[in-house]
Amino acid sequence: MRRIFTMIAGTAIITYALACAALFEFQRSLLYYPQPRSKSEGSTLLTLPVGAATVHVSTHPHAGTAALLYFGGNAEDVSRDVPDLVEAFPDRAIYALHYPGYGGSSGSPSEQAIFAESLALFDRVYAEHQDIVVIGRSLGTGAAVWVANQRPVARLVLVTPFDSLGDVAAAQYPFFPVRWLLRDKFESWRYAPQVTAPTRIVVAGADELVPRSSSDRLRTRFHKGVSSYVVVPRVGHNNIQDSAEYWPLLKGD
Template identity: 40%
Template sequence: MRKQLLGWAALPVLGYAGICAWLFAKQRELIYLPQDTRVDAAQTDFALEREGVRLHGWVVNPAQHEPVIYFGGNAERVENRREQLGRVLPGRSIYLIAYRGYGASDGAPSEAALFADALAVYDEVQSRHPGEAISVIGSSLGSGVASYVASKRPVARLVLVAPFDSLASVAQSHYRIFPVRWIVKDRFESAGYLRGYQGPVMVIRAGRDQVIPAASTGRLISALGRPPEVIELPKADHNTIGTDPGFEQALAQFML
């Protein structure tokens, strides 16, 4: 009877360990959501090959100057930003690139791959606009990519939309009873990357963000080497922040 009771008592522990193992094994499937972003490559007008992987995207106002690179959010179809960004920033060339595994881009996403791809995109844009200042916009997951780029390349102006201090801390807030902070491999430690960045930064945050905890964005703001301009959109949530009336006005003014 005692052995049977001990066996029953061990079941919750084994179940908990099993869920942790499942989270570890499936984490990239849980982090990256490219399924609804796929498009045919023929619909794109920008391509860049890196180590056998072909990245695709779009260029708005290609003949303009002072380019802007846009890194989108998870599950975001970045081509849907073309009209808005072209209208808000008519005097700039705008590059919107789908991450590997997203849109028409080849490959499978990971933090290391997205970071290396982002630097390659930056370098390609720089080669197309020699001597011109490059600004970067990153939204949600893209804020993590943009933060890394700003730590490795000259970024004239940096816009972070619904950003976080680290993906590990965001994941922990959603899976509170599991040690996901220690499980997550793709950590996107934005706060660490931006501590030494001294360029102008604008943080746009949603008052009703249901994905990125306010505390996570607050820790990022506190970690910045230079105090950012912070735009609060109290009525916006994570999915509507880009359509809030204050978003376009703030972006246009910051990019002047």
């Protein structure tokens, strides 16, 4: 009996170890879902060289000092957001970044690549527009906090944000040590304390992906008076934009 139990336990341990190895190996395919770029009316394509990579940015030009940078979610075609962003922010030039592997951008997505290309986009835009609002949604909040920690952002908006990607992964895979397995951690808690731009955090009241506790913790990372926190009731992670409150909150109304 002891031998049988030992064999069963050994098989279970090996199976669990193999599952952990599979999660580690294929984690980026579980995190990133690159989308093709749509042919949205009213937007043009900016091609931005970043090292050996070629980054695509869906844009809507506007003269003046004001601009907006948008960093979307992990399965988002940000070109589709441009018309709504133009309507909500008619006095700003719009720049929506296609992550590596998304929308025709070269390379493969990773935290390092997304951070590098987000900063490169900010620097490119800042050469023409010195009043820059940065909006990040879901995965894009990690990029947005990083940029605001590194550059002179005028205002920061975080939609359905997390304290770290590990919080989201742990909620999705509670029986695995995913915090130790993650390659791309997007630890916004590390960078939020250095952000001085006025920040609005917009949370979905029925978010099924990002734990409320994670968004709550992120709120505490900013220095007092920097951030405001709003919960939009009865909406989920992927349909928060359908709320009548959504665009006024992003605009700062």
